[in-house]
Structure formats: structure tokens, C-alpha cells
Amino acid sequence: MKCFPRKHPPKTKSKIFEATIYESTHQVKKGVLVQVTDSTVVMSQPLAFQANGLSRDTIQRIAYSDIRSIHVQRQNSIAKGAGIGFIFGAGAGLLAGIFMSSGSKEGTEIVPSAVGTFLTSLIGGVIGTLLGAIVGKLSYRTFHINGSQEKLMDMQRKMEGRNGN
Secondary structure, three states: OEEOOOOOOOOOOOOOEEEEEEEOOOOEEEEEEEEEOOOEEEEEOHHHHHHOOOOOOOEEEEEHHHEEEEEEEEOOHHHHHHHHHHHHHHHHHHHHHHHHHHOOOOOOOOOOHHHHHHHHHHHHHHHHHHHHHHHHHHOEEEEEOOOOHHHHHHHHHHHHHHOOO
16 A cells, blocks of 8 residues: 555655546546555545645545546646746746847947846746746646556556655
8 A cells, every 4th residue: 555645754755646536427526646555546635635634524535446537747736837937938038138138239239238138038937937837737647547456556556656656
């Protein structure tokens, strides 16, 4: 039986996964993936998981036989992608601004070189933020369980690899 995140303090920070479970009854359940066993998936409500720890009121256990598919995404992947995109975009914009202003002679520019460099850095940061958020949104994995215990166990093995275990 493996847990996400681990019960024992890890050497590195455990990854938290948000999950959307599509049941064979066409119900949809969303929450934080807590545990995958050989017969069930255990989820908690996101705020309850972070603020109060785990209580019986916030835990949902779903049997593998009831699961059609599970959509798994790292928590905060959109915000992390946007942040990384901003850093790279602003850096690229800064370099482009410095490169474009390096060949101009003093007093001949329409926009002073410092302002131009700042603007290209800002534009690059905005573009990078948007691209990073899109990449973060698209970084998910869908496991098609279709009521199969074997497919659930395969998901468990793959999730262990993603969690660094």
C-alpha cells in the first residue's frame, strides 16, 4: 500500500496530486489524491487536506470497480508553470532589449534604451507567463481504469515513479 504523500518524512518534498475521478455511474469526484491501494483510491477535499490534515469527514474511498478513469495533475502546476514562464520570458526580453539598444547611438533612439529594455523584458515576461500557464494546464495524466484492478495497480506503479519513490 503506497500513499501520496508519504507517511514518513521524505528526504525531498512529496508531490501533491489533484485528481478527478470519473465513475462508471457518470459521477465526477474531485480532490487531492491521498492513497492508492490494490482495491481503492482515497481522496480528500483540497482545503481539508491542507488546512486540517485528514479527517474521516473529508475522505472519499472509491473502489476500483466503480472507476472509469482518473485525471491526475500536480497541485499548483498552472501557477508554477506561469512563474517559470515569466522568469524565462522576462530574461529573454531583457536580453533582446539589451541587444537591440546596444547598436544605437545616444540621442538617436525613439525610446530611450533603458525604457526599451524594460518594455521588452515586460512583454517577454507576459508572453512567458501565458505560455507557462498553458503548459502547466496541459501537464496532466489520464489513467483509464474501466473497473480493472490490474489497471489500477499499473496506475499505482506509475504514480510511485512520478512521486520520486
